[in-house]
Amino acid sequence: xxxxVAENIYWMARYIERAENTARLIMVNTNLLLDxxxxxxxGWQPIxxxxxxxxxxxxxxxxxxxxxxxxxxxxxxxxxxxxxxxxQLARENARTIRDIIxxxxxxxxxxxxxxxxxxxxxxYGRKGxxxxxxxxxxxxxxxxxxLAGTMLHDMGYDFLKMGRNLERADMTTRIIDVRSADLxxxxxxxxxxxxxQWMSVLKSxxxxxxxxxxxxxxxxxxxVLKFLLKEKKFPRAFFHALLEVKDCLKHLPRNxxxxxxxxxxxxxxxxxxxxxxxxxxxxxxxxxxxxxxADIHKVISKTYFRHPVAE
Amino acid sequence: MAIRWGSYKVRGLYDELIRVAGKxxxxxxxxxxxxxxxSDREIEEYKAAAEMAIHLMGVTFTVYSEEEGSIDRAWPFxxxxxxIPKSEWMQxxxxxxxxxxxxxxxxxxxxxxxxIIGDGVFPGSLLKNSVNFRKQCIGIxxxxxxxxxxxxxxxxxDKDGAMYVLEDNLRVPSGVSxxxxxxxxxxxxxxxxxxxxxxxxxxxxxSQLYDMLAALSPRAVEKPEIVVLTPGxxxxxxxxxxxxxxxxxxxxxxxxxxxxxxxxxxxMLTVEGLSRVDVIYRRVDDMFLDPEVFNPESALGVAxxxxxxxxxxxxxxxxxxxxxxxDKVVYSFVPEIIRYYLNEEPQIGxxxxxxxxxxxxxxxxxxxxxxxxxxxxxxxxxxGMLIGPxxxxxxxxxxxKLIRKDPRNYIGQPLLTLSTAPTxxxxxxxxxxxxxxxxxLTGPDSVQVTTGGLTRVALRKGSTVVNSSQGGGSKDxxxxxxxxx
Numbered sequence: 001x002x003x004x005v006a007e008n009i010y011w012m013a014r015y016i017e018r019a020e021n022t023a024r025l026i027m028v029n030t031n032l033l034l035d036x037x038x039x040x041x042x043g044w045q046p047i048x049x050x051x052x053x054x055x056x057x058x059x060x061x062x063x064x065x066x067x068x069x070x071x072x073x074x075x076x077x078x079x080x081x082x083x084x085x086x087x088q089l090a091r092e093n094a095r096t097i098r099d100i101i102x103x104x105x106x107x108x109x110x111x112x113x114x115x116x117x118x119x120x121x122x123x124y125g126r127k128g129x130x131x132x133x134x135x136x137x138x139x140x141x142x143x144x145x146x147l148a149g150t151m152l153h154d155m156g157y158d159f160l161k162m163g164r165n166l167e168r169a170d171m172t173t174r175i176i177d178v179r180s181a182d183l184x185x186x187x188x189x190x191x192x193x194x195x196x197q198w199m200s201v202l203k204s205x206x207x208x209x210x211x212x213x214x215x216x217x218x219x220x221x222x223x224v225l226k227f228l229l230k231e232k233k234f235p236r237a238f239f240h241a242l243l244e245v246k247d248c249l250k251h252l253p254r255n256x257x258x259x260x261x262x263x264x265x266x267x268x269x270x271x272x273x274x275x276x277x278x279x280x281x282x283x284x285x286x287x288x289x290x291x292x293x294a295d296i297h298k299v300i301s302k303t304y305f306r307h308p309v310a311e
Numbered sequence: 312m313a314i315r316w317g318s319y320k321v322r323g324l325y326d327e328l329i330r331v332a333g334k335x336x337x338x339x340x341x342x343x344x345x346x347x348x349x350s351d352r353e354i355e356e357y358k359a360a361a362e363m364a365i366h367l368m369g370v371t372f373t374v375y376s377e378e379e380g381s382i383d384r385a386w387p388f389x390x391x392x393x394x395i396p397k398s399e400w401m402q403x404x405x406x407x408x409x410x411x412x413x414x415x416x417x418x419x420x421x422x423x424x425x426x427i428i429g430d431g432v433f434p435g436s437l438l439k440n441s442v443n444f445r446k447q448c449i450g451i452x453x454x455x456x457x458x459x460x461x462x463x464x465x466x467x468x469d470k471d472g473a474m475y476v477l478e479d480n481l482r483v484p485s486g487v488s489x490x491x492x493x494x495x496x497x498x499x500x501x502x503x504x505x506x507x508x509x510x511x512x513x514x515x516x517x518s519q520l521y522d523m524l525a526a527l528s529p530r531a532v533e534k535p536e537i538v539v540l541t542p543g544x545x546x547x548x549x550x551x552x553x554x555x556x557x558x559x560x561x562x563x564x565x566x567x568x569x570x571x572x573x574x575x576x577x578x579m580l581t582v583e584g585l586s587r588v589d590v591i592y593r594r595v596d597d598m599f600l601d602p603e604v605f606n607p608e609s610a611l612g613v614a615x616x617x618x619x620x621x622x623x624x625x626x627x628x629x630x631x632x633x634x635x636x637x638d639k640v641v642y643s644f645v646p647e648i649i650r651y652y653l654n655e656e657p658q659i660g661x662x663x664x665x666x667x668x669x670x671x672x673x674x675x676x677x678x679x680x681x682x683x684x685x686x687x688x689x690x691x692x693x694x695g696m697l698i699g700p701x702x703x704x705x706x707x708x709x710x711x712k713l714i715r716k717d718p719r720n721y722i723g724q725p726l727l728t729l730s731t732a733p734t735x736x737x738x739x740x741x742x743x744x745x746x747x748x749x750x751x752l753t754g755p756d757s758v759q760v761t762t763g764g765l766t767r768v769a770l771r772k773g774s775t776v777v778n779s780s781q782g783g784g785s786k787d788x789x790x791x792x793x794x795x796x
Binding site: 001002003004006095096098099155159252253254304305307309310 | 543544553556557562563564565567568570572578579580581582583584585
């Protein structure tokens with residue numbers, strides 16, 4: 001398989017997943033703001049911080065007013081995280097590999113991009129937001145399903161799955177991070193609402209029911225963290241995503257370095273003790289996990305997409 | 312009855328299907344009968360079915376603009392086919408084979424001893440001015456000494472019924488995918504016609520192309536690595552590149568996917584590492600092929616490709632430099648070229664051509680400029696032409712000056728009246744002018760011609776411009792077995 005084609009498949013999958021996850025992130029925060037007392041709310045600033053795009057955001061915006069942030073997250077064409085931009089890049093990548101992906105998948109990607117663009121206004125306000133985000137999430141899920149059900153499960157599909165799972169693992173950590181942000185000590189007044197908040201995190205990852213079935217525990221911090229970070233069987237859990245990537249790597253040549261790195265990150269997450277994962281520690285721990293994912297990406301890119309002879 | 316052949320006017324024209332009003336040619340009789348029996352509603356249904364089929368397959372025809380969405384570049388398709396009897400086609404086919412054989416000998420000679428110049432048959436001065444002669448190719452021996460492996464020659468029929476070659480495309484001719492898709496559409500829509508008639512198939516082209524390319528492989532391996540090199544998704548023929556790669560099971564690559572290593576071999580960059588490439592069917596122009604040798608700015612090519620080709624480590628189809636034989640002045644020498652190399656008379660004619668480089672011809676052209684078409688040597692797509700009968704006095708004087716200043720660069724030809732074929736206009740038929748582009752594949756041990764080719768039709772009334780960008784469309788081309796008709 002051509003490196004360029006593999007790379008395009010990988011990024012296509014990442015951007016589709018990113019669009020879906022940004023939509024989920026927006027939903028979790030919207031719900032939180034509805035559930036929590038109005039005083040002391042952190043609003044939308046933490047989301048921008050969690051996405052690591054504060055500097056970029058402030059280049060063209062002055063405050064963290066809800067509508068401004070939503071506009072940025074949904075339709076800013078210069079932001080690597082905005083839904084519209086992610087879908088645009090997913091489509092760009094898909095376009096060059098149309099002979100690899102089934103035609104229906106291409107049509108769905110194109111269709112999702114077009115709808116997201118045409119209805120972009122409806123996501124800014126709270127009224128139409130749920131429908132808009134739901135449409136993005138379902139659209140992305142449809143594409144994922146179509147690809148799983150119709151694409152050749154060859155090496156190309158491995159790159160697709162790796163892209164999707166690395167992106168997913170990354171966003172799961174970021175969604176957890178939303179919680180750790182407004183549970184910092186200076187926001188003690190939020191403590192009574194903690195469990196409600198963890199519930200909304202689970203729901204944003206479509207994980208509430210799955211949590212109930214797996215953990216058989218009431219919703220509280222240590223178990224939710226355990227579930228979202230370490231659960232092997234939940235598709236949006238960090239560890240599950242790592243295992244998926246590892247599975248794909250096993251089919252590929254020259255996989256030693258990537259697998260070794262992946263095992264390190266896996267061990268780190270399994271060893272994490274929820275008890276020590278208090279607010280600030282959690283935030284740092286999540287940074288570490290995100291750096292681990294970035295390193296895995298770098299190794300995959302170096303091993304399969306870049307060739308010293310061509311540089 | 313929607314289509315009445317009795318009121319179809321062919322006076323003063325040569326029509327491919329209808330001899331005189333109401334009387335079809337023998338090979339077209341069955342088709343015309345069939346069409347006459349269709350009601351308005353059936354015609355509508357067939358048209359809609361064809362459009363639907365094109366739309367379904369046509370997703371692949373679509374070309375995308377960088378900015379926004381898609382521009383559908385699907386050619387308008389006319390559902391009435393153009394028919395050529397097999398007996399006539401065999402002659403054309405032989406003529407084309409002869410022509411391409413001679414052209415390949417000519418190209419090879421130009422890059423070696425240049426005997427044809429030494430023998431005074433072809434003026435050496437013409438070569439010096441040729442924009443498509445590549446001195447980087449001098450002395451190179453491509454496999455079987457074949458240079459133009461894939462040739463698309465444009466044929467036209469004049470009102471007297473004679474077929475002429477209008478030009479040969481020896482660089483990166485396109486259109487063959489439309490020929491293949493047009494047939495697919497017709498088979499879906501007019502299944503019954505194909506059941507009852509002896510229409511020769513066209514669909515073995517991709518496997519013939521594959522076999523021809525495989526025969527060029529420098530390595531004697533069972534399955535040589537063949538790739539199609541495309542300029543990328545923004546090229547207007549990208550669909551065809553992807554289509555042919557897919558049909559041949561070959562990898563579709565861009566310049567950035569290939570690299571020439573220290574061993575002067577070409578490699579693809581794959582996830583497994585470097586993978587050796589044997590044959591490149593390149594759809595990138597000479598000047599962009601290798602920034603080391605040609606345009607240094609080119610990002611479409613592969614640095615070192617010419618080194619690898621010279622070393623015989625990779626085959627390129629068509630070979631760089633093949634274009635030297637497709638400028639309009641060289642064209643005017645093709646009859647002499649055929650006689651010189653093959654010692655045979657041309658079996659298929661050139662359009663009569665006056666070469667302004669010859670004094671006598673030039674005087675004739677200057678005197679008769681009002682009746683002639685004047686073409687510059689190295690332009691294509693109808694650019695820089697003068698159509699004498701339609702030009703103003705001022706334009707004609709301007710061209711006279713141009714010819715006197717640079718006679719080598721101009722040829723004169725009579726204005727042909729291209730043949731026509733019945734074409735649907737609403738639910739009625741009207742004659743429209745057309746041409747034909749067959750494709751000729753030449754390998755070390757075989758020459759093959761497509762069965763028919765791509766028929767392009769000028770959809771505007773009276774127009775003879777068949778280019779897709781200027782109101783042209785296409786038709787399916789049937790070679791019908793006329794034995795016993």
